Amino acid sequence: MKTMSGGKTLFEKVWNNHVVRQQADDLPAVLYIDLHLVHEVTSPQAFTELRQRGLKVRRPEQTLGTMDHSTPTTPRGLDGIIPVVDSQAAAQLDVMRKNCADFGIPLYDLGTRNQGIVHVIGPEQGLTQPGMTIVCGDSHTSTHGAFGALAFGIGTSEVAHVLASQTLLQYKPRTMAIRVDGHLREGVTAKDIILAIIAKIGVGGGTGYVLEYMGEAIRSLSMEGRMTICNMSIEGGARAGMIAPDDTTFDYIAGRPSAPKGEAWDRAAAEWRQLPSDTDAVFDAEVTLTAEELAPMITYGTNPGMGMAITSRVPDPDHLRDVSQKLALDKALRYMDLQPGQPLLGKKIDVVFVGSCTNSRISDLREAARFIEGRRVADGVRMMVVPGSQQVKRQAESEGLDRIFKEAGAEWREAGCSMCIAMNGDQLQPGQYAVSTSNRNFEGRQGKGGRTFLASPLTAVAAAVNGAVTDPRTMVNQRGRA
Amino acid sequence: MEPIRQFAGRIVALPINDIDTDQIIPARYLKVTDKAGLGAALFSDWRYSADGSAKPDFVLNQPEHQGASVLIGGHNFGCGSSREHAPWALIGGGFKAVISTYFADIFRSNSLKNGLLPIIVDEQTHQQLISMAQEDALTEVTIDLESQTVRLPDGRAVQFPIDGFSKHCLLNGVDQLGYLLSLDAETARYEASHAARVNTFA
Numbered sequence: 001m002k003t004m005s006g007g008k009t010l011f012e013k014v015w016n017n018h019v020v021r022q023q024a025d026d027l028p029a030v031l032y033i034d035l036h037l038v039h040e041v042t043s044p045q046a047f048t049e050l051r052q053r054g055l056k057v058r059r060p061e062q063t064l065g066t067m068d069h070s071t072p073t074t075p076r077g078l079d080g081i082i083p084v085v086d087s088q089a090a091a092q093l094d095v096m097r098k099n100c101a102d103f104g105i106p107l108y109d110l111g112t113r114n115q116g117i118v119h120v121i122g123p124e125q126g127l128t129q130p131g132m133t134i135v136c137g138d139s140h141t142s143t144h145g146a147f148g149a150l151a152f153g154i155g156t157s158e159v160a161h162v163l164a165s166q167t168l169l170q171y172k173p174r175t176m177a178i179r180v181d182g183h184l185r186e187g188v189t190a191k192d193i194i195l196a197i198i199a200k201i202g203v204g205g206g207t208g209y210v211l212e213y214m215g216e217a218i219r220s221l222s223m224e225g226r227m228t229i230c231n232m233s234i235e236g237g238a239r240a241g242m243i244a245p246d247d248t249t250f251d252y253i254a255g256r257p258s259a260p261k262g263e264a265w266d267r268a269a270a271e272w273r274q275l276p277s278d279t280d281a282v283f284d285a286e287v288t289l290t291a292e293e294l295a296p297m298i299t300y301g302t303n304p305g306m307g308m309a310i311t312s313r314v315p316d317p318d319h320l321r322d323v324s325q326k327l328a329l330d331k332a333l334r335y336m337d338l339q340p341g342q343p344l345l346g347k348k349i350d351v352v353f354v355g356s357c358t359n360s361r362i363s364d365l366r367e368a369a370r371f372i373e374g375r376r377v378a379d380g381v382r383m384m385v386v387p388g389s390q391q392v393k394r395q396a397e398s399e400g401l402d403r404i405f406k407e408a409g410a411e412w413r414e415a416g417c418s419m420c421i422a423m424n425g426d427q428l429q430p431g432q433y434a435v436s437t438s439n440r441n442f443e444g445r446q447g448k449g450g451r452t453f454l455a456s457p458l459t460a461v462a463a464a465v466n467g468a469v470t471d472p473r474t475m476v477n478q479r480g481r482a
Numbered sequence: 483m484e485p486i487r488q489f490a491g492r493i494v495a496l497p498i499n500d501i502d503t504d505q506i507i508p509a510r511y512l513k514v515t516d517k518a519g520l521g522a523a524l525f526s527d528w529r530y531s532a533d534g535s536a537k538p539d540f541v542l543n544q545p546e547h548q549g550a551s552v553l554i555g556g557h558n559f560g561c562g563s564s565r566e567h568a569p570w571a572l573i574g575g576g577f578k579a580v581i582s583t584y585f586a587d588i589f590r591s592n593s594l595k596n597g598l599l600p601i602i603v604d605e606q607t608h609q610q611l612i613s614m615a616q617e618d619a620l621t622e623v624t625i626d627l628e629s630q631t632v633r634l635p636d637g638r639a640v641q642f643p644i645d646g647f648s649k650h651c652l653l654n655g656v657d658q659l660g661y662l663l664s665l666d667a668e669t670a671r672y673e674a675s676h677a678a679r680v681n682t683f684a
C-alpha cells in the first residue's frame with residue numbers, strides 16, 4: 001500500500017497504464033497486451049485451441065510470428081533456401097506457416113529478410129518500445145524490458161488467451177531494485193554483470209518479483225548490453241526485468257521501421273520520459289553491486305546461479321551448510337565432472353558457441369570479431385558464431401565480420417537459436433565441454449550429456465583461441481586492446 | 483477441463499533443488515504440435531540411458547513407485563523455460579500434483595491452467611513427505627482443493643495456498659479464457675481510449 005501515496009516505480013507506471021480490470025479480492029488483474037510475439041514451438045497448441053472454439057485472433061496487427069527455435073542454421077543451398085532436413089521440425093514449421101496464414105498474422109518465415117530470434121527481431125524492428133506490455137510464449141521475453149517495457153514469458157494456454165482476447169490475467173508482482181554502482185573494468189561486460197547478479201540472488205531469488213536494474217553501470221551500457229542483462233532476469237527467477245528508458249534508448253529506437261515518426265515521435269518521446277521510477281518510489285526489495293568489484297564471470301554448475309569470477313575455484317559442497325544445496329552442488333559437479341577446489345582457468349574445452357538471444361546482436365559480434373581478429377581458433381576446438389537475426393547477419397557481413405570469424409577458423413551460420421537449445425541438430429556430444437554465450441547451462445541443454453560454461457563473448461573468444469578457459473583480461477593486456 | 487475436488491494418491495520423491503523444465507522434458511521433444519503423448523518424454527534424460535533402456539536407479543523407474551500421482555520435488559521446482567510441455571508431460575506421466583516449498587512463477591501458472599496442482603508446503607512438512615515417500619512407497623496423501631489441505635498418513639492436515647480465481651476455475655472445471663472473452667466490452671473500451679502502439683503489418 002505504501003506505493004499508493006508515494007512515488008511510482010517504472011513497473012507500476014507501465015502496469016497501471018494497461019489495466020483493463022483492476023485486481024480485486026480473488027480476481028487477478030486483466031492486463032492489456034500491446035505486442036504479442038509468437039514462435040513455432042510454443043504456439044501450435046494455442047492455435048488448435050482457437051480453432052476448436054471457433055475463435056479469431058483479436059489483434060493480428062499487434063501480433064508477429066517468427067521461426068527460430070527448431071530452425072536449421074546450416075548454409076543455404078544454391079537455390080538460396082535453407083534446407084530443413086529434420087522432418088518433425090519441417091512439419092512444425094509448416095504448421096506455423098498455416099497458423100499465421102489462417103489467422104492473418106504476419107510471419108517472418110525461415111530465411112526471409114527479417115527472420116531471427118524472437119527477442120532480437122522485436123527491438124531490431126523498433127516494435128519494442130518503452131512503456132509497452134509485450135509477451136511471448138518464451139521465458140526470455142524479459143529481454144524487451146531493457147527498453148522500459150513490461151515484458152514477460154507466458155505459457156501456451158496464455159498464448160491462446162492473448163491471441164483471442166489481447167489480454168492476460170495477472171496478479172501484481174512485487175518489485176526489486178538491483179543497483180549496480182560505478183564503472184566496469186576493462187574486459188568485464190554486461191554478461192558478467194548479470195551472471196554476478198544471479199550468482200548473488202540465486203536462481204529462485206527473483207521469484208514473484210519484477211526486477212528494475214539501475215545505477216551508473218547500467219546507465220552507461222548500450223541497448224545491447226541492457227538487453228543482455230534483462231534477458232537473463234528469468235534465470236534469477238523473475239519473469240520480467242526492466243531498465244528505465246533514456247537517451248540511449250531513444251537513439252536506438254529512432255529511425256527503425258516501426259518507430260514512431262515526426263510528430264508521433266515527439267509525442268511518444270515525451271510520454272516515455274515520464275516512465276522512469278520516481279525518486280521517492282519504494283521497492284519491495286533491493287540488491288546492490290559495485291561494478292569495479294566485478295570480474296569476468298563463468299558458471300561451473302548446472303544452473304545459471306552456479307557462477308563465479310573466472311579466477312575463482314569451484315566451490316566445495318562440504319562447505320555448504322544447507323543439505324539440499326550441498327546435494328545440488330554435488331550433483332552438478334558430478335554432471336560437469338569437476339572437482340571441488342579446482343580452478344576453471346586452463347580447463348580444456350571442445351566447443352565455443354557465440355549466439356542466442358543473450359549475446360547474438362551486432363555489438364556482440366563486433367566485440368567478438370575484434371577480439372579474435374588476427375588470432376586462430378585452437379586446434380580441435382569447434383567455434384560456432386550464430387547471428388541472432390538475418391538482419392544482424394547482413395550487417396555483420398557488410399562489415400566483414402563473417403570473414404574475420406571464418407579466417408580464424410570459426411563457423412559462420414544462418415540466424416536462429418541454434419546450440420542455445422539444441423533442437424535443430426546444432427548440439428554438443430555427450431561429455432563435451434562448451435563455453436557458451438547463451439543463458440542456460442542446465443543438464444543437456446546444449447545436447448544430451450553436454451557440459452556448458454556460460455560466459456561473455458570475450459571470454460568465449462578467449463577460450464576458443466586457447467582451447468581452454470582463459471581470462472580475457474590477460475589477452476587484453478597482451479594485445480593492448482579491449 | 484474436468485473439475486477437481488479431492489483425490490488420494492501415492493507420493494514419490496525427487497528431492498532435487500531447482501528442477502528446471504529442460505529436465506522435466508528436454509527440448510528435443512518440443513517439435514510436436516500436440517499436448518498429448520508427452521508422458522513418455524518425462525524426465526527423459528534422467529530416466530533413460532543412451533541406448534534407451536530405463537535406468538534402474540532412477541526413482542520413477544522403480545517398480546514400487548509405479549502409479550504414484552503426487553510428486554515431491556526439491557525447492558524452486560519448474561524453473562527455466564516457460565514450456566507448458568512440462569505440466570503436459572507430468573500429467574501424461576500420471577501426476578495430478580507436485581509438492582514443493584516453492585515453484586517458479588511460469589511453471590506454477592502453467593500447471594494451474596492444466597489441472598496439475600502446484601502445492602506449496604513448509605520446509606518441515608516437505609522434509610517429512612520426502613522421508614515418508616522414501617521409507618514406504620505405498621504412502622498416500624489426500625489432497626482436498628476446497629479446504630486447501632494435504633492430509634498426511636498420520637492424519638495431520640496441512641494447508642496450502644492457492645489464489646481464489648484458480649481455485650474457482652479448478653473446482654468448477656471452468657477455463658480462464660472463457661472469463662477473458664466475457665470481458666470483451668471492457669477490453670473494447672480500453673482499446674477505444676488507448677491507441678495501438680505498434681502495427682506489425684507496417
Ligand code: SF4
Pocket residue numbers: 068069117118119138140356357358416417418420421438439
Ligand atoms: S536463443 Fe535460446 S533462450 Fe533465446 S529464445 Fe532461442 S532458445 Fe530461447
